[in-house]
Amino acid sequence: MNAATVSPGSRTTIIGAGIIGVVIARQLQKRGHCVTLIDRNEPAEGCSRGNAGILAAYGVAPLSLPGILKKVPGMLLDPMGPLSIRRQHLFNMVPWLWRFWRASEAGSVERIAAALETLLESTVSGYKALTRNTAAESLIKDSPVLCVYENQYAYEKDQLVWRVRERHGVRWNLLKNSELRDMEPALAERYQFAAALENCGFTLNPQRLAQVLFKEFIRDGGQFLRSDVRDIAMENGKPAYLHTSACRHSIQKLVIACGAWSGQLAQRLQEPVPLQQERGYHVTLCDFEGRGPRYPIMSPSQKVIATPMEMGLRIAGMVEFGGFLPPDYRRSTILRSHLTGLFPGIQGGNIMQWMGHRPSLPDSLPVIGRSSRHASVFYAFGHQHVGLTAAPMTGKVIADLLSGDRPSIDLSPFRIDRF
Ligand SMILES: Cc1cc2nc3c(=O)[nH]c(=O)nc-3n(C[C@H](O)[C@H](O)[C@H](O)COP(=O)(O)OP(=O)(O)OC[C@H]3O[C@@H](n4cnc5c(N)ncnc54)[C@H](O)[C@@H]3O)c2cc1C
Known part of the structure; x- marks a missing residue:
């Protein structure tokens, strides 16, 4: 069905105005749908606010x-390490961790990587199309991402992940010593080897990117309801309206795009999912002295990524399982010290710190597609570490489904009933 044949008056409600919900809203609107976006906060105040901004086609x-189980204890015991599980949350995690470990079997890894490839590979062109002639156009940068190592041996030890990338269309150039130094003079001397990943990019400000797209949506007639969705009410076995903190909102078609908060609403529709809140942190350093990087820099040994943004230099990372417990900002101190280790020439500056909840399923795949129980309900959540990257394709395929068009990628790996 094309825009002209979308039935008049047919209204789609999207819960969640993070990057996923906003991009879906914009794609649907462009195809002639009437859309209401609901969020309890202003747009892009959740995980989409403070991410590292990388358009990570390589992800x-x-x-x-394989072998993840052997690495976990070491990471958990290292106080400077990238992984932590809050004690109060450990018990909740056991079934998720079991499924996570099962996903590391070789056959699963290939299947997951093939599915992620379809979702991520066109991210840069997807954002260019979405932002063309808008105030967000200049926020999208075509750029290599430099994945840096102390030496070639460290890169070779990391071959498991590079082989998966190679089999799934990711391309890169290797840089040694002076080649790396010429490309990125701000980088510490001890990094002597890097892979410059191609076909990726970054945004100068992920929150402003989503906010601009949201403003375009409103300018073109989209509706926004700022309220908390508390329940989905049924009539004759079908979802009929939402109970929100502001009103009773009747629904025709519904998209659940609430990021890390989506599990409760899916459960209400009898579609339980093992969704965890995988917390990550950032530190953004503004007004500093000295030279910062020109390109995004990823350090696999510390599992952090540093991105030059319009408001300063952001370093992001950390995996902390702790549900909705308060942030532990000791993690910011660790990130700050990694920033100094990567760019020793940087001094002073003011720090902004942040924690966000990645919506993570144990097989590293999101849920995208139609509900298996209710024909009028669609899901788009669980994008873990790559939600910014995956938003254009997610928006496109949800718009395809709602318009009656055949999605351009196979959605079966993303089914909600796969668990
Ligand atoms: C430290 C860190 C670095 C990252 N770096 C990158 C990166 O470089 N590249 C990348 O691609 N991804 C990255 N990510 C992941 C990415 O940020 C997320 O995958 C993405 O933001 C998820 O978007 P979302 O729209 O699904 O969720 P969110 O942005 O969290 O939006 C969900 C929205 O739903 C609303 N909501 C929830 N429940 C309700 C309710 N009941 N009623 C009303 N509103 C509700 C919330 O208020 C929120 O606004 C990173 C994440 C972190 C934490």
Whole structure:
């Protein structure tokens, strides 16, 4: 069905105005749908606010790779390490961790990587199309991402992940010593080897990117309801309206795009999912002295990524399982020290710190597609570490489904009933 044949008066409600909900809203609107976006906060105040801003077409390898179980204890015991589980949350995690470990089997890794490839590979062109002739156009940068190592041996030890990338269309150039130094003079001397990843990019400000797209949506007639969705009410076995903190909102078609908060609403529709809040942190350093990087820099040994943004230099990372417990900002101190280790020439500056909840399923794949129980309900959540990257394709395929068009990628790996 094309825009002209979308039935008049047919209204789609999207819950969640993070990057996923906003991009879906914009794609649907462009195809003639009437859309209401609901969020309890202003747009892009959740995980989409403070991420590292990378358009990570290379992010095809699942987090759970063969041998992961051997690495976890060391990471948990290292106080400076990238992984932590809050004690109060450990018990909740057991079934998720079991499924996470199962996803590391070789066959699963290939299947997951193939699915992620379809979702991520066209991210830069997707954002260019979405932002063309808008105030967000200049926020999208075509750029290599430099994945840096102390030496070639360290890169070779990391071959498991590079082989998965290679099999799934990711391309890169290797840089040694002076080649790396010429490209990125701000980088510490001890990094002597890097892979410059191609076909990726970054945004100068992920929150402003989503906010501009949201403003375009409103300018073109989209509706926004700022309220908390508390329940989905049924009539004759079908979802009929939302109970929100502001009103009773009747629904025709519904998209659930609430990021890390989506599990409760899916459960209400009898579609339980093992969704965890995988917390990550950033530190953004503004008004500093000295030279910062020109390109995004990823350090696999510390599992951090540093991105030059319009408001300063951001370093982001950390995996902390702790549900909705308060942030532990000791993690910011660790990130700040990694920033100094990567760019020793930087001095002073003011720090902004932040924690966000990545919506993570144990197989590193999101849920995208139609509900298996209710024909009028669609899901788009669980994008873990790559939600910014995956938003254009997610928006496109949800718009395809709602318009009656055949999605351009196979959505079966993203089914909600796969668990
Ligand atoms: C430290 C860190 C670095 C990252 N770096 C990158 C990166 O470089 N590249 C990348 O691609 N991804 C990155 N990510 C991941 C990315 O940020 C997320 O995958 C993405 O933001 C998820 O978007 P979302 O729209 O699904 O969720 P969110 O942005 O969290 O939006 C969900 C929205 O739903 C609303 N909501 C929830 N429940 C309700 C309710 N009941 N009623 C009303 N509103 C509700 C919330 O208020 C929120 O606004 C990073 C994440 C972190 C934490």
